[in-house]
Amino acid sequence: MSLPALPLPSEDVQPFDPPPEYADLRSSGEVIRVACPTGLDAWLVSDYAGVREVLGDGRRFSARPGQASHMLASYGPDAPVDNFTRWDGPEHIRIRRNFAPQVTHARRLAELWPLVERITDEAITAMLASPQPYPLHSRFSTSITTSVIAELIGVPPAERHLLGQAAGALFTTSTTPQELREALTPLYTYLYQAVATRRVQPGDDVLSRMIEHSADSDRPLTDGELTEMNAALLVAGFDTTASMITHGLVTLLNKPGEWEKLVADPDVATSAADELVRYLGVGTGLLRQATEDTEINGQKIKTGEYVVVAVQSGNRDPALHADADALDVARKPGPHLGFGHGAHACVGQQIARMELTTVLRALATRVPTLRVAVPLDSLRWKTDSVVRGPVELPVAWS
Amino acid sequence: MKVTVDRDLCIGAGNCALTAPAVFDQDVEEAVVILLDESPPESELVAVRQAVDRCPAAVIQLHP
Known part of the structure; x- marks a missing residue:
């Protein structure tokens, strides 16, 4: 008997909610076996406590297969673990500690507010000087988040198109490994050269600060x-945030x-x-x-088996609220799973909040x-991406 | 109440310093948690509980 498919959002039917089957799964606490789009089978955890337990315990539940290899054809779980997003333990924490002073420290954030404003x-x-309707996602949301992250890292306007090219390939579910390599190469080449340049001529940007900060450590x-x-900051930093704005x-509207x-x-x-997150x-x-x-929740899971955590479902658990x-936009900010949880929780979450x-x-x-x-039911939604939201959002004002 | 932190596992997310700034700060070098007050007053209890819940790396412990 074939397994049920992993329930995935269908925003054209339910623009703001997880698939309806999660309500029953979550209330029973049941952990079921599902077939994922990339062909791997996984245990599906959908309640708040269960999701939090899995993401919070990197010792029992490794990030090694890749955060989204159940969705993305571009890098399979058996690919070489060549990237900190797939590392566990102290090696990963070392990388986080080189990120954190630049992007999460409260005093550093205070310096960044005026730039974002x-x-x-x-x-x-x-926008206000433009004709209506106005394409909010491409001209406003994406424009703002691209400028913020590019200015933080010191990427000049002429090179910023590299971000869109890389993100498009990285987050699209059907991208092949070969296509991903080709799409990422220009951005990696640019950054590799930028690292060399900033080593010689440092600026006040995040890249220069990372170089300077790590130079004093045991392992630069x-x-x-x-x-x-x-x-990672550039690519994850603009597309996810832009989509969340849109x-x-x-x-909200x-x-x-x-x-x-x-x-x-x-x-x-x-x-x-x-x-909103x-x-x-x-x-x-x-x-x-x-x-x-x-x-997890009484379900036995064997060494090597995959687990998918349904983050949006976990955040809709009545046990949380x-x-x-x-x-409720006035809900006091409290714990939730929208930035992930555990050692791999979104490194850019304070900048995204800002x-x-x-x-x-x-x-x-x-x-x-x-x-x-336009009427809500005429919007087109991204279906081939792990970063969800409308493809475009025409807006107007009076 | 008594509060302890495990600096070895801290990832410097900064949620504690935003949630309970009277009790937690981050060091300048690595943005790792600094415990400013290991026996905070009861008036900080709600904020400290929130900081515990909002810490992604679960490195803050509250001992009633």
Whole structure:
């Protein structure tokens, strides 16, 4: 008998919610065996406590197969483990500690707010001077998040097209390993050269700071590691955040009263940012592999077997919030799984929060009449990507 | 209440310093958690509990 397929979001039917079958799975706590799009079979965990347990225990559940190898044809779980996103334990923590001072430290973040605010303000000014309807995803969300991450790392405007090219290939489910290599090569080549340049002529950018910071450590980062780390920040840093801005706005504008709460008090943007990530985040789930015979929710899992955690379903668990299926932009930010959990939790999460908060606050203040310019059911949604949301979002204002 | 942290496993996500800044900070070198107050007042209890729940690496322990 063939296994049931991994339930995946269908935004054309349910734009804001995980597949309906998760409600029963979650309430029973049952861990079932599913067939994933790339052909591997996995145990599916869909309740909040179970997802948190799997992601939080890197000793029992390794990141080795790759965070999304259940979805992406481009790098199989048996590919060489050549990248820190697939490392476990102290080797991975070493890399995180070279990221953290640049992108998560509270004092560093305080320096970055003005940059994000300036880029957002310029994007809104450009939008308000444009004809309507306005293509929000490409011209606003993607433009802002690309500029922020590129300015952080010091990528000049002429090279920024490399980000879109790399992200498109990396997050598209049907990309072959060969196509992925070809699509990533220009960005890696550019960054590899940038590492060499900044070693000689450092600037104030994240790349230069990483070089300087690690030079004093026991094991300075290699050129290859610096290239990988900055490629990851660049590629993951703009597409996921841009999609969350766009998907978040169409959600807010379609839930009665939510946009109005933000307009009435733009400082609600802080809680709205976390709430949207909780509500919409990582609909296609994350992959782990058991390192020992173990169990989750009473289900025995053998060494080497794969586990998919349904992050969005976990965040809708009534055990987390009694009304977890309701979007409430004023919900006090608390624990959720939308940035992942465990040692591999999103390294850019504080910057993503900063961008989402800034964009929501500025739009609510300067464009309070913002609305989606087309019927919801006419929107096209990304179906071939692990980064979900509308392909485009036409908006208007008065 | 007593609070302990495991700096060896900290990934420097920074959620604790944002959630309970009177109790947690991050060092400048690696953004690793610094425990500012290992016996914080009861008024910090809610914030410390939130910091425990929001720590992705689960390195903060609260001992009532």
